[in-house]
Amino acid sequence: MPKLNENYQNVKDSYLFAEIARRVKVYEETHPEKAADIIRLGIGDVTLPLTKSVIEALHEAVDSQAVSETFKGYGPEQGYAFAQEAIADYYARNGVEVKATDIFISDGAKSDTGNITELFAKDNVVLVPDPVYPVYVDTNTMDGKNIIYMNGTKENDFLPMPDENVKADIIYLCSPNNPTGACYNKEQLEAWVAYALKNDAVILYDSAYEAFITDPTLPRSIYAIEGGQRNVRSSSVPFLRQQDSQVHVSLTQLFRKSLCSRHQMAEH
Numbered sequence: 515m516p517k518l519n520e521n522y523q524n525v526k527d528s529y530l531f532a533e534i535a536r537r538v539k540v541y542e543e544t545h546p547e548k549a550a551d552i553i554r555l556g557i558g559d560v561t562l563p564l565t566k567s568v569i570e571a572l573h574e575a576v577d578s579q580a581v582s583e584t585f586k587g588y589g590p591e592q593g594y595a596f597a598q599e600a601i602a603d604y605y606a607r608n609g610v611e612v613k614a615t616d617i618f619i620s621d622g623a624k625s626d627t628g629n630i631t632e633l634f635a636k637d638n639v640v641l642v643p644d645p646v647y648p649v650y651v652d653t654n655t656m657d658g659k660n661i662i663y664m665n666g667t668k669e670n671d672f673l674p675m676p677d678e679n680v681k682a683d684i685i686y687l688c689s690p691n692n693p694t695g696a697c698y699n700k701e702q703l704e705a706w707v708a709y710a711l712k713n714d715a716v717i718l719y720d721s722a723y724e725a726f727i728t729d730p731t732l733p734r735s736i737y738a739i740e741g742g743q744r745n746v747r748s749s750s751v752p753f754l755r756q757q758d759s760q761v762h763v764s765l766t767q768l769f770r771k772s773l774c775s776r777h778q779m780a781e782h
């Protein structure tokens with residue numbers, strides 16, 4: 515008889531954003547006169563149509579599948595080279611050297627933050643900022659890992675820093691943070707990298723909102739920090755959500771292997 519993963523009992527009844535949407539809907543229905551005034555702090559959704567160049571590229575890609583001369587079957591496992599190179603160029607324009615071949619094009623940072631947990635044994639201690647994007651907590655809870663929270667408060671400008679008394683194996687950093695918008699500066703990230711190297715910990719760095727950084731002194735990537743490349747990190751850029759994990763070669767390859775086999779399974 516199959517045994518269920520009991521850790522799912524520890525996940526909240528509903529995903530945070532689904533619960534927010536449910537409550538907003540109830541409020542809208544019970545207070546229709548106030549519906550227009552609601553400020554939505556739930557899931558961030560896009561509000562404007564896609565830009566012309568994106569629409570054109572999408573149409574072109576669809577049309578190319580309609581004729582045998584340009585038809586493509588499954589793409590390469592790591593992603594199309596043109597996309598990897600475009601992402602590497604994007605990093606380079608922001609002062610970070612990443613080899614195109616080290617970039618893995620996945621189906622998004624959300625699934626990857628979940629997939630990557632499978633590489634780590636259950637008895638790892640996971641450090642997660644609070645508040646933060648809820649996916650890190652839910653996926654590690656489903657996996658039965660021990661989560662320690664570090665509080666983002668008004669006192670620390672919503673940017674928790676390493677505590678030498680806390681020993682962690684896996685550290686999630688989200689900068690700029692969802693939902694606070696707080697962004698680590700170079701010195702702060704240097705402190706995190708030093709902590710991770712000292713404790714042999716891995717930083718999973720989610721920079722989904724790096725495009726909102728306008729101050730050129732603020733790092734857009736953990737790779738902008740010396741030593742940061744000795745940690746694996748999860749990252750996404752807005753135009754092509756991607757997961758890249760460099761260095762820590764064995765870990766990276768294992769991660770790719772696990773993702774590739776999942777993709778292959780999904781395709782067949």
Ligand SMILES: Cc1ncc(COP(=O)(O)O)c(C=O)c1O
Nearest residue numbers: 622623624625647692722750755
């Ligand atoms: C911090 C953060 N990381 C990742 C994601 C999701 O990224 P993707 O669309 O690539 O799955 C979101 C989306 O809300 C997010 O807020």
